[in-house]
Ligand SMILES: NC(=O)c1ccc[n+]([C@@H]2O[C@H](COP(=O)([O-])OP(=O)(O)OC[C@H]3O[C@@H](n4cnc5c(N)ncnc54)[C@H](O)[C@@H]3O)[C@@H](O)[C@H]2O)c1
């Protein structure tokens with residue numbers, strides 16, 4: 001399947017919005033924003049890496065459309081998704097004298113999108129925001145779907161709100177300045193769509209993944225549009241994760257536990273944790289006879305061919321144990337009556353949800369993994 005249009009739609013009744021993905025659209029941002037704004041005043045939230053690269057371009061296009069703006073710049077990195085930074089962000093934006101008609105613009109990766117969206121959900125009891133994602137991860141995943149939030153001491157994304165953006169504007173050219181490690185981390189979420197429900201997409205990625213990483217603009221755009229289309233479809237069916245949306249968590253129950261264990265200081269990126277977590281989900285399922293071993297091999301070989309982490313040898317923290325990871329998993333938002341909701345697989349493209357993972361079976365798998373990781 002080739003997607004050649006540049007606009008997708010997320011169908012959510014009065015909360016519906018477009019996703020526009022094309023090279024160079026940042027220079028036209030003002031024109032895209034204007035019909036959506038309640039007042040011609042916005043606040044741009046960005047980070048210390050992205051601001052110097054893209055603020056001038058975005059600012060110029062807003063000015064050309066008669067839109068005035070203020071800017072808040074946060075430190076780059078996952079540690080910014082914290083209560084302290086969130087509080088400061090709210091205070092800084094309020095000090096600018098916003099109104100209910102003011103729109104926040106999230107210019108950056110998933111960290112900026114998540115914290116800005118959460119700020120928009122709470123300021124003056126809720127104002128609009130627009131996503132301008134600049135990492136591969138944020139262009140294929142975090143900018144779409146309205147999950148916003150920050151991390152807590154107890155774990156990843158435990159404080160937040162569902163708050164949909166008014167528009168997702170993706171300039172595919174912004175990936176040209178993204179460091180390779182960040183590109184690969186984002187690629188994990190691309191692979192996720194293939195693994196959870198679209199085996200053809202995974203086949204396509206096996207052929208085209210290297211080209212995407214090497215900078216092929218057509219391949220990048222197609223991967224972004226196919227990923228966004230997959231996510232938009234799931235979100236339209238289940239905005240608040242009552243059911244099918246939880247499939248987008250493939251690899252995340254393990255991944256978030258690893259992130260919590262390693263800390264949010266950049267040692268282990270979210271996408272890296274997801275890559276390892278997806279391999280763990282496949283390995284666990286194969287160990288239980290639920291999924292063919294050949295599929296585990298294919299997944300690992302594809303990730304390894306691109307130099308992505310696939311096992312816990314890559315972890316920047318060494319003191320993890322099965323018990324610790326299982327304790328972190330119990331903090332997941334989908335836990336019910338003490339049972340963790342897992343995304344399991346019958347094979348590539350065939351994910352399903354289950355609370356029937358026995359503690360003993362999981363512990364045996366993790367203990368075995370620990371031994372393999374230290375050997
Ligand atoms: N809300 C959701 O649905 C959802 C989905 C997936 C992930 N997430 C969250 O997203 C976060 C990860 O997002 P991320 O991977 O984008 O990380 P990030 O926002 O930290 O960005 C990664 C790094 O790249 C830099 N950067 C961003 N764009 C750049 C560009 N164009 N050129 C050069 N440098 C650039 C940033 O400054 C940062 O240092 C995690 O907190 C994760 O939990 C949320």
Ligand SMILES: O=C(O)C(=O)C[C@@H](O)[C@H](O)[C@H](O)COP(=O)(O)O
Nearest residue numbers: 141145147156157245248249252333
């Ligand atoms: O949009 C979703 O739904 C996802 O699960 C996308 C994930 O890639 C993302 O990391 C999300 O933030 C995880 O959500 P959480 O509810 O498990 O915190």
Ligand SMILES: [Zn+2]
Nearest residue numbers: 189252270274
């Ligand atoms: Zn994710």
